[in-house]
Amino acid sequence: MTSTPTEFPATIASARPPQLPPAILRKAVTFDQLEISRFNVRTNRTAQMTIEALGRSILALGLVNALKVHPLKGGKERYGVHAGGRRCRAIGALIKAGALPADWPIDVVVRDQLTEAQLLEESQAENMMRLDLEMYEIAEGVVRSHVAGDSLETIAERLGQEPRFTYRAYRLGMLAPPIFDALKAGTISQAQAEAYGATEQQTLQLAAFNALRLLSPIEQTPDRIRAWLKIGDAEAARLLRFVGQQTYLDAGGALELDLFDDPADAAPARALICHPDLLRQLADAALAGVRDEIRRRAARPDLRFVPQPPQASFGGPDHFLNIPELAVVLGEETEITLPEGDVVGYIQIAASGDPKISFWWESTKAKYSTRKPVDTAAPA
Structure with missing residues (x-):
């Protein structure tokens, strides 16, 4: 039984000298000479199938990293791809779609002196070392490329992404510096950073950041940040x-x-x-026009409009004072018949933006003072 070492050697000199890898051969082949190797360790179907963006990048920049292949037994000039399976599939999809010719030269590194174990290890090492970039790193890169002269659309094409991706990355990269530093340090989440980036105005971003940082971290939600900024108010x-x-x-x-x-x-x-x-000035002018139309159609030039309906003693509108039988459609020329007495109008703007007009007795006294007296001499 062999024991597993529990710690690394104290110095590099004390470690066993590494065995140098065999010499490598670099060459160009065509797609019909390739197939995915059984030594390719990537088995995640989702990762295998998400090749559309990778294909766009290959069309824009070419094959940046060569495929690693090994000769196949019994096949003349045939190779198995043990590292670079997604790139290989993306090239196949481009050829099938007619975006690349069938004889498009594919850069490969031939590993013809590796054992099966070494092929598996090389496939695993490549996938383990290819760590995903943090979003702030992508954002910094997009900003630097844009400052260097490339449009966001061009950057998106070269990255194999939709333009919306680079627009968002650029907005994150252009956050007010204290907010971007907080994103890099991990003191705010990407969702919080996106909420600050809902506006490009750095002064407004920073005002919200300084105001909300006094709250506990759990209270600094993206919704609260957008509410402070009046985003989607x-x-x-x-x-x-x-x-x-x-x-x-x-x-x-x-x-x-x-x-x-x-x-x-x-x-x-x-x-x-x-x-x-x-916007408020335009709304006030439009409301003045609505009030003028109602007064004209009701032949009541002195009709008052109130900012809220008459309130009940327990709170909320006093529906007892509402005059429900009056429905008004703006833009019509039909007359509006209001009862005599102290009646007020109330205009409510619905979520759809449509104004809704209602009429109310100003008070209980106003409602009953206009009623005709009951004739007590009439027979029961």
């Missing part, structure tokens, strides 16, 4: 739909879409209203 979105996005943009307003939002087809995109004061 429900009230602002409601006003924007009421005013009309194009009206807001034509007036000089701007929207900043959250790059890290993946809304469903029917959901609105999460965005920052860059000029909230302008």
Whole structure:
């Protein structure tokens, strides 16, 4: 029985001299000379099949890393790929799709003097050493490439990714320096960093970061960060739909879409209203037009509108004072008949942006002071 060493040698000199690897032969072959070797240790089907992005990278940059192969027994000039199986599959898919010719030269390193164990070890070593990059490392690389002159679309093509990937990576790389340093140090998560990156305005990012860092880490959620930044603010979105996005943009307003939002087809995109004061002015002007229309159709130029319905003593709207039979459709020319007395109007902007108008008695006294007295002389 052999014992397993429990610690590394004290010095390199005291260790057994390593055996030098056999000489290697580098050459170019065609795809029909290759097949995946039984010594290839990658068996994860998901990893094997995710080759579309790898294929785009090969088309853009060529085969950056040569495949490692060994001669197949009984086959003349046939090789098994024991390291580089995904690259081999990606090339096969490109040839099948017509993106590469069948005789496209493939750079390989022939390992014809390795034992079966060594082939397995080499396959395993290559896959173990190819560690995934951290997202902040990718972000730094994208920023450096963009500063050097490449467009984000070109960078995406060379990385074998969709442009949206490099847009997001660039936004992370351009975070305010203290926030990016926190991401590198691991004191904030990638999801938190993406929430700060929902806007490209570094001053606003930093204001939110400094305000929220006083909270406990568990309270610094991505949702809370976006809420502080007013990203996807429900009230602002409601006003924007009421005013009309194009009206807001034509007036000089701007929207900043959250790059890290993946809304469903029917959901609105999460965005920052860059000029909230302008949006409020446009909304006030539109509401003034609605009020004027209601007064004209009701022939009540003195009709008052209130910011909220009359409130009950226990809180909330006093529905006893509501006048429910009045339904108003804006844009029509039909008359609106209001009862005599102190009646007020209330305009609520729904989540869809549609204004809903309701009418209320101003008070219980106002409601009953307009009723006709009961004729006590009439027979029962």
